[in-house]
Amino acid sequence: MPAYSATPVFDGHNDVLLRLRRSGQADPARAFLEGEAVGHIDLPRAREGGLAGGLCALYIPSPSMTKDANGDFPTPEQAPALNETLAMARLLFDIERRSEGGLTVCRSAGDIRRAIAAGSFAAVFHIEGAEAIGADLDALHVLHQAGLRTLGPVWSRPNIFAYGVPFRFPSSPDIGPGLTDAGRNLVRACNALRILVDLSHLNENGFWDVAAISDAPLVASHSNAHALCPHSRNVTDKQLDAIRDTGGLVGINFGVLFLRRADEKEPSTGIEALLDHIDYIATRIGIDYVALGSDFDGTMIPAVMGDCRGLKLIIEGLRSRGYDATALAKVTHENWLRVLETTWGR
Numbered sequence: 612m613p614a615y616s617a618t619p620v621f622d623g624h625n626d627v628l629l630r631l632r633r634s635g636q637a638d639p640a641r642a643f644l645e646g647e648a649v650g651h652i653d654l655p656r657a658r659e660g661g662l663a664g665g666l667c668a669l670y671i672p673s674p675s676m677t678k679d680a681n682g683d684f685p686t687p688e689q690a691p692a693l694n695e696t697l698a699m700a701r702l703l704f705d706i707e708r709r710s711e712g713g714l715t716v717c718r719s720a721g722d723i724r725r726a727i728a729a730g731s732f733a734a735v736f737h738i739e740g741a742e743a744i745g746a747d748l749d750a751l752h753v754l755h756q757a758g759l760r761t762l763g764p765v766w767s768r769p770n771i772f773a774y775g776v777p778f779r780f781p782s783s784p785d786i787g788p789g790l791t792d793a794g795r796n797l798v799r800a801c802n803a804l805r806i807l808v809d810l811s812h813l814n815e816n817g818f819w820d821v822a823a824i825s826d827a828p829l830v831a832s833h834s835n836a837h838a839l840c841p842h843s844r845n846v847t848d849k850q851l852d853a854i855r856d857t858g859g860l861v862g863i864n865f866g867v868l869f870l871r872r873a874d875e876k877e878p879s880t881g882i883e884a885l886l887d888h889i890d891y892i893a894t895r896i897g898i899d900y901v902a903l904g905s906d907f908d909g910t911m912i913p914a915v916m917g918d919c920r921g922l923k924l925i926i927e928g929l930r931s932r933g934y935d936a937t938a939l940a941k942v943t944h945e946n947w948l949r950v951l952e953t954t955w956g957r
């Protein structure tokens with residue numbers, strides 16, 4: 612297989628496993644390997660688009676999308692969440708086994724570098740919302756042995772660990788309480804196992820609680836600048852500064868919901884809005900702390916991008932805004948690799 616081109620993209624968040632699981636196809640692994648006409652990512656399109664790898668989320672949807680009396684999405688129970696997590700992990704490993712080297716589940720930064728050099732999609736086993744894990748953390752330890760390397764304690768709903776920030780616009784991310792005692796134990800256990808703790812769906816209190824406990828860089832894998840789009844899922848200037856101070860990063864989310872100043876899902880949102888978020892964060896905290904976190908297959912992206920083959924528009928856009936090769940490498944993959952190397956160890 613050919614190595615990826617000069618500017619491979621390692622991306623902080625995709626939901627391709629969820630899309631494949633929900634597609635109802637008899638052989639979703641084959642659909643990924645051979646390619647299909649729907650969604651944002653499959654292996655042929657990733658190769659064509661220079662998408663060299665990323666964090667592949669195992670996310671368990673709420674049992675219903677009807678909000679409860681508190682305005683929150685209902686939280687899945689642990690047993691069905693664990694069952695579904697195992698099914699999604701199996702799908703990822705099936706894809707790896709059948710890919711003939713086309714996809715590698717990576718457990719170290721070295722694995723990622725080698726996979727990218729070999730032209731193999733560098734997939735990282737990520738959990739978004741830790742409902743599959745009980746307060747005893749047994750499942751955390753077992754899943755880590757299976758390859759789990761990054762974890763968001765919550766999606767945008769409450770669980771036993773923390774309170775996920777609800778989707779609100781315009782709104783501060785300061786909604787609800789911080790980590791529970793179980794949540795603090797989870798963060799300490801992740802630090803000990805060197806699992807990256809992803810802050811993207813935490814509310815502000817949870818963010819600062821993790822900041823106070825964690826010995827690892829602070830990372831929001833798929834969030835944008837609150838100063839440009841005042842959505843509750845985006846990070847404030849103060850949070851950005853804390854991310855910089857720990858050597859962490861923010862992965863820019865391509866979702867139109869998190870890009871625009873107005874509260875509307877508008878697919879006509881252009882690439883410029885996305886580039887503005889990169890510029891803003893690079894200007895405020897530095898080029899070393901901004902990366903990509905597309906949310907491919909999990910959200911509505913600018914229609915002009917189409918799917919992951921539209922990554923070239925971002926690279927071209929950054930070039931035309933004066934980003935040189937070094938800056939481009941940082942935004943597209945080097946910053947992620949640095950943060951993962953620091954968090955996981957060499």
Ligand SMILES: [Zn+2]
Nearest residue numbers: 739811812833
């Ligand atoms: Zn998400």
